[in-house]
Amino acid sequence: MATFLAVGTPALAGTDPLPSWNEGRTKQAIVEFVQKTTDKASPTYVPPAERIVTFDNDGTLWPSHPIYTQLAFALDRIKTLAPRHPEWKNQQPFKAVLDNDMKTLAASGEKGMLELVMASHAGMSTAEFEKIVTDWFKTARHPRFNKRYTELAYQPMLELLRYLRANGFKTYIVSGGGIEFMRPITETVYGVPPEQVIGSSIKTKYEYTDGKPVLMRLPKINFIDDKTGKPVGINMFIGKRPVAAFGNSDGDRQMLEWTDAGKGARLMMLVFHDDARREYAYGPAQGLPNTRFGTFTQSLMNEARKKGWVVISMKDDWKVIFPFEK
């Protein structure tokens, strides 16, 4: 409710709403954007109903390394289900998962990934899947930080989400990740309710048996909310163009282009992972190592520079990375 009650009043006046951001051009760009879009006297004032901001999730709000959180879930799930599937012992890509053979798994490519996703994400009701996901997040831990995944939301981004909401912005997650994988935890972790989460999905089917309706999750792709899919998803779910968008990889490029193309004040930002010490460093932009989990190409870096999109350096712009560092 604070979101709405705070509209029109100087939010958090006198205190720094972004204490985990180092002073500098990046932080300044955020504060200036908020000021010039919420001050009624500003020529670029944006009415509250149009204050739509979209955030990618993996690599933007929390880590996407060493592998996507959802892939870690899928691998754990395959292992949990393995006793019911003795055939997996001799069947790729399942064998690779059970053998912890990441090289063979990677070689299985997109087709292999799809098989893993369907085996771990389909074949149950939406309610059952929600429980499976919720239970997994209670116990699973990140292999490097040894924290629950839900404890790894980036502290500066949590402050940014709160700061935007305190100024009347409606914060959406627009992720290539699964919509029903994120929704059980986005409210608690990010303060983003289920109806403001957009993501990839498989098809569901309404079944009505014994007077009890269920939505069954089918092993069929419904929508891929990545790359060109992000503007499509934003238009489908929100029906408004965002005034600000936050990403971290080539998968977010079209979301930022789509946001940028609107009239009036805009803010496009990309988290660049250049901090191997505190988190991870990957590109391949700026000569950093390439990755399968959140590629940031030099071509994206060039587009960002050309268009004035703000590139956030984790190393230079963030005082702390995780809440537990405080």
Add this chain to the structure above:
Amino acid sequence: MATFLAVGTPALAGTDPLPSWNEGRTKQAIVEFVQKTTDKASPTYVPPAERIVTFDNDGTLWPSHPIYTQLAFALDRIKTLAPRHPEWKNQQPFKAVLDNDMKTLAASGEKGMLELVMASHAGMSTAEFEKIVTDWFKTARHPRFNKRYTELAYQPMLELLRYLRANGFKTYIVSGGGIEFMRPITETVYGVPPEQVIGSSIKTKYEYTDGKPVLMRLPKINFIDDKTGKPVGINMFIGKRPVAAFGNSDGDRQMLEWTDAGKGARLMMLVFHDDARREYAYGPAQGLPNTRFGTFTQSLMNEARKKGWVVISMKDDWKVIFPFEK
């Protein structure tokens, strides 16, 4: 903003929030539902974040006769585009449209309808389509009431939408109609913003030419938000189960079942069109004439009675039908 500021305070105390509803069991069911879900002392209290209510559009919030408003738009659009398509003069179902031959048009069935929809709704950008729709609503008039379609929202339902919002409920439209056909007018007509409109859709494709991104509307069905599609759409877009749902036809049956199956207080209502004098009368339930535009079967009527869903009689429950009658 009134929605949120009013949470927790007796909304509109001392005045009747539903003046166009006749006193009786139907109106009482609405008021009692709101009281028992918003009173913190009530055992069936519902926290504001869970106060999700869904409304069908055609036949529930405005007329669906003599034909769906969107079909009237499609027919007008075909006529507007005809000079550019000389071949339509000899090609069904287009010939039937140009000849105002409704019998042949009806005989073209679903396949014919789909051809009309694609010819009138696809092949332009989302921005162009929004302008076409907005312009059409400015001038098109309902053939019987000789009012703009946007003036024909049912007055009792407008009061219901406002009453629910004043009590902290988030009102969604969940319609078989096209999502991008509704969104340009739902805020003005119903107070429902684009992000709370769920509907059928065709596929869109992101294109980036000359540095300008557009979403092009393709002649391919993406999603049909009707019958079993309604719970699927609700789950996809909102990720929460509604506590109340309002419909008027067999297309809304699964939405009401899905809503009903949740725990705690629920309200399911169906508008029954039994008022030929002031609006229309059709079923085929209760022996009223059958229709292609909002079928209400006896089977649905029986399910409603069995489950305690409230059937709204337009004739008996509504003091006035349209705002212009006041």
